[in-house]
Amino acid sequence: MSREGDDEREQHRDPTTGRFKPGRSANPSGRPKGIVSVAKAKNLRDLVLLAAERHGQKIDPKSEDGVAAYLEWLAANEPRSFSSLLGKILPLMPVKLTLPSIEKPSDLVAASSAIAKAVSEGELAPQEASAISHVVDGVAKSLEIHVLSERLDRLEERLDQKGNRR
Numbered sequence: 001m002s003r004e005g006d007d008e009r010e011q012h013r014d015p016t017t018g019r020f021k022p023g024r025s026a027n028p029s030g031r032p033k034g035i036v037s038v039a040k041a042k043n044l045r046d047l048v049l050l051a052a053e054r055h056g057q058k059i060d061p062k063s064e065d066g067v068a069a070y071l072e073w074l075a076a077n078e079p080r081s082f083s084s085l086l087g088k089i090l091p092l093m094p095v096k097l098t099l100p101s102i103e104k105p106s107d108l109v110a111a112s113s114a115i116a117k118a119v120s121e122g123e124l125a126p127q128e129a130s131a132i133s134h135v136v137d138g139v140a141k142s143l144e145i146h147v148l149s150e151r152l153d154r155l156e157e158r159l160d161q162k163g164n165r166r
Contacts, residue, residue: 051085095128102139105147111136 012020052059052070055078059066075082097118100110115132118124124132 047089048085051081055081095124095132097124097132099132099136102136102143105140105143108136108140108143111139 014021048067048070049059051074052066055070055074057070057073059070071082074085097114099114100107102108102111112133115124115129115136119126119129
């Protein structure tokens, strides 16, 4: 099934490489005014508006209901696209979880318990919990190095004191 304008675009391609010849564009009319490129999108709303435009949906960029209407349309008419969009959006959304301060090894148990509780209560997805646990593991390693360093310093002080007594 060919798309409208495919023949015109094909005549501007190099037959050996399949790339467009220098000075020729796949979209000679360019991006319509008011449409944000993915690289310049400042927020999720801009990305949704860009996706709507790509699907041929005209949404007033100033409309508050336009984004919601497009998402509803996408869910009803393009379930795979909607699923793909959610898969890209949801990992970008910040996770709100209050963890106790981790200042000593025993605090790690409380932090891990808070993560497990949030998962069991449905506040966190398992993937989010895994990412947060990874951060807690990094803190645990740093804490372990700090504790070992302090112990080594105390041992060296004791050895120095014993060496001075003789």
